[in-house]
Amino acid sequence: MPASCLGESRRLLLLPLLLLRCGLSAGSPADPAVTAKDASHSQASSLTKMQAGLLESSPEPMTTAQTVNWQTQGSSSDHLTLGRSVSAPGSDLATQEFKEATKDNITFVKYEALLPGVSGTSVEKNIILDSATRIELSCRLDKKYSHLQSQVTWKKGNETIRYINKTENSWSIKLQILDSSNMGSYSCAVKSEEEISAEFHLQVPKIEGREKPIVSYGGDTAVMMCKSSGYTPIAWTWYVTNGSEQMAINASLAEKYVISSISANVTHLKILKLTEEDDGEYWCEAAFELGESRARLRLRVLSFMVPLKPFLAIVTEAVILVTLIFLYEIYSKKKENHAEDEKEFDQVEQLKSEDSNGLENSSARHRRI
């Protein structure tokens, strides 16, 4: 299906389809089948064993597992539970991720960072999550640094996370991400002379608006579009910037604004009967289970005077060219006619002189005779 969409959308000359008809969506958020990428079987098995161990220590996996509980001042507790979720493909310098199935058919997604990062800098990984999920974040130390084993700490912001799973070379924490308060940055740090750390940023998916302003004219209808690639938001909201405030667009403004969606990933805001006041910034907001994500669009409303000036300039230039061409033609025709006249004059003169010569000759002949 996407292939045919692409093919059609490229028929510029004959049948261009607008991009909004062929939403080029990358992954499929609802598809729970995540390809498992196993880096090494031994790691997997060791972790499985660890999981199994944990399971045994917490006999009811779905209830709060006391061992992983960390209470920080006032913040909600994150519990260890095991679940299954979808992770977005990440992009980072040295990370691996793979999925595991444990015996209770509960899985979680693991994100791992290899330490140290490139030339001693901090490793950062952005993890995009749109719905409640359980993840495991893990930092693995290079063998060279095995002597630093006991010095790894995990933090969320400034709060230290106490329960850390430790294997031979890696330290990990398991998180249940339920709402936006669980999102943010989690970091692991190794105490040493240099700064060896890794940071995981849990974020909601970004949505696309439009970089360049949408240009329209008074009295027209403008259509603005926001798209979420790969993740389906729960709801869309549009905001119009009124002075410095942002006002949500709701049903009361139906004569002016029309919000529609052709698909769950795409939303349209149609603004009718544009005036100069509609010029400005608009925001579209996608609500996900784990938070909201916004994009900005700008609308410019012009009056017809704006393009009129260059239009008149070009038309004047064309008229001038036409006039010049015709004037030149008339002028050169006149020159030709002059030249013709002169030539005719010369010819007539020549004939006359020939005539007179002939007369003279004949008279000479006459005289001779």
Next chain:
Amino acid sequence: MPPPPSPPAPRRCPRGVGGAVLGGAFVQAALVAGGPRALALLLRPLGGALGAGGAAAAGAGAAPLAALQLGGPLGSALSSRFGARPVAMAGGLLAGLGLLLGAFASHMGHLYLSVGLVAGLGWALVFTPSLATVGRYFPARRALATGLVVSGASVSGLATGTLVPLLLDTYGWRGALLLLAAISFNLVAAGALLRPLPSPIENLGLPRDQPGLLWLLHHGPFLRYALAFVLVDTGYYVPFVHGEAHAHEVGCDDHHAGLVMAAMAVVDGGGRVASGWLAARSAAPLLHHLFTWVMLTGLVSLLLPLGTSCWALLPLAMAYGFCAGAVVPLQFTGVAEVAGTGRLVHAIGLMQMFESVGSLLGPPLAGWLHDTTGDFTISFVTAGAFLLAGSLLLLTLPGCSCPGSKGGGPTTPTQAPDGPELPLSPLEPL
């Protein structure tokens, strides 16, 4: 260069008029070819603004192209009645008006009518007289002159790619249409340059036209020529229209795909000039040149599926662009060979009308083949097959057997006699 002198001629055709005709025709080719292309780019962002969806906007982009080709005979008939210059100027005015009206369209139907019908018709009225005049002014080097002129189309193809997005970002689609209308009005100035050739019998009235058109429709070689180009056009546009999509499919990213298409357009322009120059210098008959280039184009189209990576596609695309460009000037000069200079205007118009069948069917057919088979291999192979079929049909034409003359020589004695514009022949070299 103006026709060689018989004594009255130098006084009627001052120097530089030929150059002016070339320049004017160049601008006309550029604007007429660039117009529909600019429209296609411009109509994408319409979205729901005019209350219609993408397919309707696409139709408004295809309509001017159709009008341009189908209106060919009309341009011929009018220009043989009233002369090339007035018709070309009127066409320019019409095209500009059509785009101007489109800028104020409040409804998709308005857009169809204004941009599609009016502007398309205007372009049709410019195109045929322009090429016919060039053909008449340069009978000795018709191919080269035509090649130079049609290379204008390539230039504008590249220019619209940069200009139209700029206009859209600054002025929106209405403003962009407005400014394109202003630019189109320059067609009037370009048309003014098409000074009519001084010919004793210029203004014969209507009775002259009908025999021209009707006679052509009975003329075997011309019909075969036109049919050959129906076949050629069915395949010709396929790589141009679907090239970008194919580039994406073989792995080019957006930037490189645009690069491939731009390279194709540049080489296209080069090919047009090169083939005109080559045909003018060589002693071989023009139709042989035409056949060779059409066949080469077909062969390259067959080879296009071999480009399985972005970098492999680039040279193949450029080869195709060059060969395809080479065909264009020869097509229009070849028709003069087949139909006679006297009927050049009619022949071009009629041929365009026939061609439109092919050019309107070809790319959608290729698109359907792609959707059915999954990639463009069969599409390109089919396009190549059509091109080769057209070239084979060209072989059946009585080739020009002018001994030793340059490619664009006058019609052979074996062809049907020239039409009523016989008086032109003394001005042409023998």
